[in-house]
Amino acid sequence: MRNGLDVTGEDLLLLYASQNGNAKGIAEDLYEVCVSSGLKCELKCCSEVDTLDGKTCLVLIASTTGDGDPPDTARKFWRRLNKRDTTSTTTPLASLYYTVLGLGDTNYTNFCNFGKTVDQKLCSLGAKRFYECGWADDGTGLEVVVEPWIENLPSALRTHLSTVQHQPHLTNTTQLTRHTREVILEGGCACGEQMVNMNGNTEVKESKYIPDVMKSGPDVDDRKIEQSNSSNSMSDSGRESDVERTIQHNHNNQKQTIVVESSRMLEETKDKLLTIAAKYKIDLLPQEELENLPLKSCAFPLETKLTLPILPPSYLSISYQESAEEPLTNLDTSPYPSAASEPIDTIVESVKRLTRYDAIKTTLEVKLRLSNNTLDKFEYEPGDSYGVLVRNPKCDVEMLLHLLGLTGQADNIFELSVMLDTKKKCAAVPSFIPARGFLRNILESCVDIRAIPKKPLVRSLVEHTADPKERRRLQELVSKEGAGEYSQHVRGANLSLLDLLIIFSSCQPPITTLLEHLPRLLPRAYSIISSPLINQSCVTFACNIIEIPRINSVTYSRRGISTGWFSSLCKDLCDAEDIAQPMGNLTLNAHRDIHAEIYKRSNQNFHLPKQAATPIIMVGPGTGVAPFVGFLRHREKIMAINQEQKFGESWLFYGCRHRERDFIFKEELQRFEQKQILNHFIVSFSREEEINLGSKYVQHNIVKHGNALANLLLNLQAIIYICGDAQNMAKDVFEAFVNVLDVHVDIPDFKPREYLAEMQLQRRYLQDIWS
Numbered sequence: 001m002r003n004g005l006d007v008t009g010e011d012l013l014l015l016y017a018s019q020n021g022n023a024k025g026i027a028e029d030l031y032e033v034c035v036s037s038g039l040k041c042e043l044k045c046c047s048e049v050d051t052l053d054g055k056t057c058l059v060l061i062a063s064t065t066g067d068g069d070p071p072d073t074a075r076k077f078w079r080r081l082n083k084r085d086t087t088s089t090t091t092p093l094a095s096l097y098y099t100v101l102g103l104g105d106t107n108y109t110n111f112c113n114f115g116k117t118v119d120q121k122l123c124s125l126g127a128k129r130f131y132e133c134g135w136a137d138d139g140t141g142l143e144v145v146v147e148p149w150i151e152n153l154p155s156a157l158r159t160h161l162s163t164v165q166h167q168p169h170l171t172n173t174t175q176l177t178r179h180t181r182e183v184i185l186e187g188g189c190a191c192g193e194q195m196v197n198m199n200g201n202t203e204v205k206e207s208k209y210i211p212d213v214m215k216s217g218p219d220v221d222d223r224k225i226e227q228s229n230s231s232n233s234m235s236d237s238g239r240e241s242d243v244e245r246t247i248q249h250n251h252n253n254q255k256q257t258i259v260v261e262s263s264r265m266l267e268e269t270k271d272k273l274l275t276i277a278a279k280y281k282i283d284l285l286p287q288e289e290l291e292n293l294p295l296k297s298c299a300f301p302l303e304t305k306l307t308l309p310i311l312p313p314s315y316l317s318i319s320y321q322e323s324a325e326e327p328l329t330n331l332d333t334s335p336y337p338s339a340a341s342e343p344i345d346t347i348v349e350s351v352k353r354l355t356r357y358d359a360i361k362t363t364l365e366v367k368l369r370l371s372n373n374t375l376d377k378f379e380y381e382p383g384d385s386y387g388v389l390v391r392n393p394k395c396d397v398e399m400l401l402h403l404l405g406l407t408g409q410a411d412n413i414f415e416l417s418v419m420l421d422t423k424k425k426c427a428a429v430p431s432f433i434p435a436r437g438f439l440r441n442i443l444e445s446c447v448d449i450r451a452i453p454k455k456p457l458v459r460s461l462v463e464h465t466a467d468p469k470e471r472r473r474l475q476e477l478v479s480k481e482g483a484g485e486y487s488q489h490v491r492g493a494n495l496s497l498l499d500l501l502i503i504f505s506s507c508q509p510p511i512t513t514l515l516e517h518l519p520r521l522l523p524r525a526y527s528i529i530s531s532p533l534i535n536q537s538c539v540t541f542a543c544n545i546i547e548i549p550r551i552n553s554v555t556y557s558r559r560g561i562s563t564g565w566f567s568s569l570c571k572d573l574c575d576a577e578d579i580a581q582p583m584g585n586l587t588l589n590a591h592r593d594i595h596a597e598i599y600k601r602s603n604q605n606f607h608l609p610k611q612a613a614t615p616i617i618m619v620g621p622g623t624g625v626a627p628f629v630g631f632l633r634h635r636e637k638i639m640a641i642n643q644e645q646k647f648g649e650s651w652l653f654y655g656c657r658h659r660e661r662d663f664i665f666k667e668e669l670q671r672f673e674q675k676q677i678l679n680h681f682i683v684s685f686s687r688e689e690e691i692n693l694g695s696k697y698v699q700h701n702i703v704k705h706g707n708a709l710a711n712l713l714l715n716l717q718a719i720i721y722i723c724g725d726a727q728n729m730a731k732d733v734f735e736a737f738v739n740v741l742d743v744h745v746d747i748p749d750f751k752p753r754e755y756l757a758e759m760q761l762q763r764r765y766l767q768d769i770w771s
Contacts, residue, residue: 011055011056011057011161012034012157012161013041013042013049013052013055013058013059014027014030014041014043014059014061015027015044015045015049015058015060015061016043016045016060016061016062017046017061017070017071017074018045018061018073019063019065019071019072019073019337019338020063020337020520021519021520022063022103023061023063024045026061026101026103026142026150028043028426029150029312029456030059030150030153031043031425032312032313032425033150034154034157036310037157037158039157039158043426045073046071046076046077046078047073047074047076047077049077050080051080052081052093052096052127053092053093056095056096056097057096057098057157057160058096058097058098058099058122058127059098059099059101059157060100060101060115060118061100061101061103062074062102062103062112062115062118063104063114063115064102064104064108064112064114065114066338067108067109067110067605067760068108068109068113068114068760069113070114071114072338072602074114078117078118081118084121084125090126091125091126092125092126093125093126094127096122096128097127097128097129097130098122098127098128098130099130099131099132099134099156100116100118100119101115101133101134101136101145101146101149102114102115102134102136103115103136103138103142104135104136104137104138105138105771106139106140107139107730107769107771108726108767108771109730109731109760110760112135115133115135116135130156130157130160131153131156131157131160134149139727141487141491143454143483143486147455147483270287273399273402273403273502276395276398276399276402279395280394280395280398282395283556283557284502284556285502285550285555290502290555293503294489294553295473295489295503295553296470296473297473298472298473298476299482300476300481304481306475306476306481306482307479307480307481308459308462308479309456309459309478311459311460311462311463312424312456312460313422313423313424314419314422314460314513314516315422315427315516316417316418316419316429316512316515317416317417317419317512318414318415318416318417318511318515319414319415319417320412320413320414321413321414321415322412322413334432336387336389336522336599337387337522337523338387338525338602339601339602340599340602340604341377341599343389343597344374344378344599345374345595345596345597346368346369346370346371346539346595346598347368347369347593347594347596348367348368348566348569348593348594348595348596349369349538350365350367351366351566351567351570352364352365352366352570353365353570354542354664355661356660356661356662358661359657359658359662360661361545361622361662362545362567363543363544363545363622363623363664364542364543364545364563364566364567364570365540365541365542366526366541366542367530367538367540368539368540368596368598369537370537370539372537375536375537378598378600379600380528380539380600381532381607381608381634382528382529382530382607382608382627382630383527383528383604383608383627383630383631383721383768384528384600384601384607385525385528385604385606386525386526386528386539386541386599387523387525387598387601388523388526388562388596388597389599390521390524390561390562391444391445391521391561392445392448392449392450392521392561393558393564393565394444396450396498396558397440397443397444397449399502400443400497400498400501401439401440403498403501403502403508404501404510404511404514405508406439406511409439410440411438411439411440413436413437415435415436416429416434416435416436416512416515417429417435430516430520432447433446433447433515439511442515446520446521447515447518447519447520448518448521448522449496449498449514450497450561451496451497451518451519452490452491452494452495452496453497454517455477455478455486457497457513457514457517457518458474458477458478458486458490458500460509460517461474461504461507461509461513462474462475462478463509464507464508464509464510464513466507467504467505467506470504470505470507471506473504474504474507477489493552493554494548494552494554495554497514499553499555502555503553503555524561524562525601525770526542526543527630527723527768528540528541528627528630529626529627529633530630531633531637533634533637533638534633534634539598541626542626542664543562543623544563544622544623545559545563545566545567546563548560569594605763606721606723606766606767606768608631608634608635609719611648612638612645612646613646613647613648614716614718615648615649615712615716615717615718616631616649616650616651616719616721617651617653617709617719617720617721618631618650618651618653618721619652619653619702619723619724619733620652620653620721620722620723620724621653621654621655621656621684621697621698621724621725622655622656622662622664622724623724624722624723624725624729624769625652625654625664625669626723627721627723627768628652629665629669631721632650632652632669632672632677632678635647635650635677636672648716648718649679649680649712650677650678650680651679651680651682651709651712652669652678652681652682653682653684653698653701654681654682654683654684654698655683655684655685655686655697656683656684656685657685657686657688658685658688659685659688663683669681682705684697684700684701697729697732698733699732699733699735700736702733702736702740703739706739706740706743706744707744709737710741710743710744710745711744713737713741713759714741714745717764718764719763719764719766720737720759720764721766721767721768722765722767722768722769723768723769724769725769725771726767726769726770726771727771729769730767730769734756737752738753738756741756
């Protein structure tokens with residue numbers, strides 16, 4: 001009988017291309033799965049790999065960024081791979097077997113483009129797939145594709161590798177029972193899932209799974225414990241001794257004391273939470289509503305067994321000190337995604353409201369001033385975007401510290417280290433968390449406590465939940481059977497960790513569990529609407545204030561982290577008595593300099609054409625118009641300097657809800673049109689039916705002017721720029737241009753979609769979109 005497979009690190013390469021950490025996290029989880037399955041593999045970032053020559057088995061986890069581009073960490077890898085000759089009869093990677101798990105978002109045009117492009121390239125070089133590629137959609141939930149793909153991969157790996165190795169054997173580090181070894185050879189999953197019975201206890205299906213380390217959770221069935229204790233305490237004569245009765249009595253008293261103490265602590269936690277809510281004017285859901293939320297109600301009968309993912313191994317240890325012996329650097333200093341410059345300090349010069357008080361969305365214009373010694377570090381042109389470093393709101397951090405019982409340690413120095421006895425392979429302190437610092441600063445600056453909790457985190461929270469009903473419900477949310485429950489009540493409701501801890505009040509995880517699972521707090525990206533030809537020392541951007549209402553189990557209303565902070569700087573923005581002030585009257589209210597760190601983002605293609613005579617077609621409803629204001633300001637300055645230069649036609653399709661409420665940059669755009677800096681300015685008002693005349697949205701006006709646009713695209717090589725919402729607008733605009741070309745191009749066998757795809761490759765169809 002075979003005992004397993006000997007796969008050296010050189011044979012099985014697990015590679016990831018990650019922009020924001022998703023692909024890396026999935027690859028690390030998959031590495032644990034492979035090791036637990038008795039497979040040796042090598043885990044590497046694409047930036048660490050020069051060539052795939054000599055490799056025989058590859059698993060690639062690949063994100064896509066920008067407009068279908070590879071992540072920053074994979075650009076060199078892709079350049080080298082793409083240069084490989086596919087025209088000759090040789091197949092340089094004929095000995096390579098591979099599979100790809102692509103991560104993307106169907107809200108964007110080029111869904112999973114990098115993963116799909118690598119897949120095609122590997123095929124053209126002679127490599128062969130041993131397992132179907134997976135394309136995971138962040139728009140609907142990565143886990144929908146990722147979880148089954150990872151679950152079935154080890155079996156596919158074993159099947160493939162068993163055909164290329166003659167005498168496989170188990171690795172020295174993996175000990176499996178004879179029964180489990182047989183299951184592995186039959187294609188069973190040795191990395192495993194756990195079953196949960198009606199008591200909430202974790203058990204393993206004997207015929208299929210091997211157990212993880214079993215822990216005595218807070219909800220272990222006390223009756224079973226008592227029965228066990230009682231049977232073990234009987235004397236040979238079947239009579240219980242006085243000493244044993246005393247022990248049992250003390251045990252019961254101790255258990256009752258723990259329950260009373262736990263209830264008292266929960267009440268104190270709730271009271272303190274209400275105090276914090278009152279301090280920051282937070283509209284926390286009342287306790288009776290929290291108890292009746294659909295999220296908290298079990299969806300399956302207690303007798304239903306649940307299939308859980310294996311508990312992620314703990315790997316961080318924390319210790320506290322009372323004072324610092326040396327100055328501390330508490331902020332995240334690791335490289336930021338898409339960074340083309342080091343973070344530089346700016347001063348918030350102004351924050352101005354652009355929309356009227358009764359607009360559905362509030363739009364702000366924010367101006368940041370660069371200091372003289374940083375001007376040479378931040379060169380830009382219109383259309384560039386930059387990242388703004390953000391901090392979690394103080395009220396969120398204070399609530400989290402309180403819910404974890406760590407208020408007293410928040411301002412003490414901590415030291416993080418890797419547990420010596422951890423079962424996690426390649427464990428390390430996350431690169432974006434300093435190993436030494438202040439806990440409050442880490443929660444404010446390094447980890448995203450607003451992120452939707454992913455299933456591995458929720459699975460870990462189960463182990464630290466005392467109430468049996470709450471524990472059972474959390475188990476449902478991460479189980480196979482409860483996949484729809486998680487999608488609807490956690491991901492679909494856009495819940496945060498704070499929401500979960502408030503709703504499941506008996507859950508009190510250690511801070512290390514959160515630091516092991518919480519993602520990095522990422523900068524927020526904004527398009528520049530200023531021109532360096534006008535004012536090199538200032539950069540300006542526009543943004544809508546993100547409002548998160550108290551609905552769908554969201555326990556308190558809040559604003560976006562970045563836009564909420566900028567709105568707090570706007571004078572009297574939230575005061576009811578001032579809310580009827582006209583646009584522009586609400587500006588920065590500060591008695592001291594307010595600082596914001598920014599950096600220029602890389603891979604910028606959203607620029608004005610190098611040849612001024614090239615026509616431009618701009619589509620930007622709402623705040624999507626912002627970079628085009630920058631384009632026009634820049635072009636106005638160039639036209640004044642070079643009055644003899646010829647400029648191509650410029651079109652702007654803009655849309656908003658109401659002419660008087662949210663028509664941002666109205667006067668400036670109309671002035672550009674009057675001076676013919678902007679040749680065609682077409683506006684849609686989606687809530688004013690009487691003047692739409694069938695053109696409710698920007699895509700309707702594109703179709704309406706199709707004849708002129710088709711001529712620009714085919715005969716004058718115009719460039720299309722689209723900025724704004726990816727979920728609906730960008731798709732509808734693409735279809736509008738398909739319609740334009742289909743109707744107005746009279747060329748035999750002309751294919752509009754293929755033509756637009758070619759425009760994308762030529763950088764003539766450019767998008768700056770977000771979801």
